[in-house]
Amino acid sequence: PVAERIIALGSTLVISADKGTSDEPRIKRMAAAGMDVIITDHHAVPVSGPPPSAYAVVNPGRTDSDYDPYICGAAVAFLTMAKVRTGLLEAGYKQSIPSLVGLMDYVAVATVADCVSLRPDKSYANRAFVRKGLALINQGQRPCWRVFNQQRGGRIGTDDIGFQLAPPIAAAGRLDWADAGVKFLLAKDEQEAKIHWQVLQTENTLRKTIERDLRERAFAMASKIDQQSLVLYFDDGHSGVHGITASRLVENFGKPSAIFAPKGAGARKTHIPMKTLNTEENRPLASGSFRGIPGFHVRDALQFVADHYPHLLVAFGGHEGAAGATIAVHNFKAFAAAYEHAVSAQLENRVLHPVIWVDGDMDADLLNFATLDALLDIEPWGRDFPFPVFSSKFTPVSLRPLGDGTHLKLEL
Numbered sequence: 001p002v003a004e005r006i007i008a009l010g011s012t013l014v015i016s017a018d019k020g021t022s023d024e025p026r027i028k029r030m031a032a033a034g035m036d037v038i039i040t041d042h043h044a045v046p047v048s049g050p051p052p053s054a055y056a057v058v059n060p061g062r063t064d065s066d067y068d069p070y071i072c073g074a075a076v077a078f079l080t081m082a083k084v085r086t087g088l089l090e091a092g093y094k095q096s097i098p099s100l101v102g103l104m105d106y107v108a109v110a111t112v113a114d115c116v117s118l119r120p121d122k123s124y125a126n127r128a129f130v131r132k133g134l135a136l137i138n139q140g141q142r143p144c145w146r147v148f149n150q151q152r153g154g155r156i157g158t159d160d161i162g163f164q165l166a167p168p169i170a171a172a173g174r175l176d177w178a179d180a181g182v183k184f185l186l187a188k189d190e191q192e193a194k195i196h197w198q199v200l201q202t203e204n205t206l207r208k209t210i211e212r213d214l215r216e217r218a219f220a221m222a223s224k225i226d227q228q229s230l231v232l233y234f235d236d237g238h239s240g241v242h243g244i245t246a247s248r249l250v251e252n253f254g255k256p257s258a259i260f261a262p263k264g265a266g267a268r269k270t271h272i273p274m275k276t277l278n279t280e281e282n283r284p285l286a287s288g289s290f291r292g293i294p295g296f297h298v299r300d301a302l303q304f305v306a307d308h309y310p311h312l313l314v315a316f317g318g319h320e321g322a323a324g325a326t327i328a329v330h331n332f333k334a335f336a337a338a339y340e341h342a343v344s345a346q347l348e349n350r351v352l353h354p355v356i357w358v359d360g361d362m363d364a365d366l367l368n369f370a371t372l373d374a375l376l377d378i379e380p381w382g383r384d385f386p387f388p389v390f391s392s393k394f395t396p397v398s399l400r401p402l403g404d405g406t407h408l409k410l411e412l
Contacts, residue, residue: 018073108133174240237261
């Protein structure tokens with residue numbers, strides 16, 4: 001249906017962002033309709049190679065690429081634009097070719113929100129994107145950043161993006177259409193940005209309610225499962241919160257986790273009839289979101305299933321820490337068993353449990369603002385390079401619950 005809608009537009013060129021590397025059937029269909037399809041993506045390239053029907057595939061994960069493989073999809077699209085711009089300048093087109101540096105705030109937000117690596121020895125590119133982007137964000141060059149800062153105050157850092165900005169933007173796309181997030185980011189003035197931010201907050205509140213219900217049921221089911229992986233199915237699930245629920249399972253149980261539901265579950269609006277969206281060759285389908293743990297490669301596990309149980313997967317894609325897959329509903333139990341086999345093949349007899357990583361004890365004389373400032377200077381923090389967590393022994397002086405009671409404020 002997506003390919004057919006694009007074909008109906010009559011376009012001759014299609015450029016993707018953050019998707020398409022594993023989507024040869026749709027690309028082939030569009031190419032047959034006379035379209036040139038350029039894929040820009042960062043997801044893992046299939047074992048069979050890039051989609052052959054694409055005009056070009058820009059992906060740092062290609063075997064013939066020597067670029068940083070840890071950048072996010074938005075960064076791939078940005079760098080593709082930069083390369084095109086360079087080509088135009090070299091060809092003599094010097095008029096009306098804008099600078100792209102001002103877009104690095106968007107690249108920074110995407111880099112943090114997509115949880116790609118920020119470890120210095122893995123991705124200097126990601127750290128450069130985020131550093132420059134945070135500088136632009138804190139300059140308040142766009143109405144959206146000024147409105148966001150009014151809601152929280154102070155300097156905006158990676159935690160603010162990851163926990164306060166990205167979830168509302170993502171919630172809109174998960175529960176409905178992503179229009180509100182796009183309109184917020186592109187708002188021409190603060191009044192417009194405030195309107196769209198309020199919509200995002202409303203959607204995020206609804207997302208939290210749906211997520212809380214699914215999480216509670218998932219935890220109850222997971223507590224009864226005695227194996228290395230947690231693969232759960234909900235007839236009444238909501239695809240918009242499957243990923244975050246799987247992440248909560250990982251945090252609470254320390255095991256690779258996945259949440260499945262009928263394909264399209266929870267969608268409130270769609271241009272596609274549900275019977276079309278939800279079936280392939282008259283088979284009811286289920287979509288799943290996967291999350292992993294340190295030392296485990298999610299997409300490799302799905303590739304293991306594809307290699308050893310080829311009849312179980314309709315489609316899949318992703319990377320080390322997260323992935324998505326589509327299966328036939330009637331194959332769910334068989335798939336869960338196959339995925340457990342894949343997890344065991346990677347982790348062998350490793351005993352899994354939730355882990356809180358700490359950076360050791362901190363001397364009391366270092367508990368001051370100078371130490372905090374020194375740590376903040378090392379930013380950006382994020383995936384593979386989290387903000388330090390120190391352990392010590394304290395005596396509580398006072399404590400009080402915050403918000404809904406799930407957090408405590410302590411005086412030590």
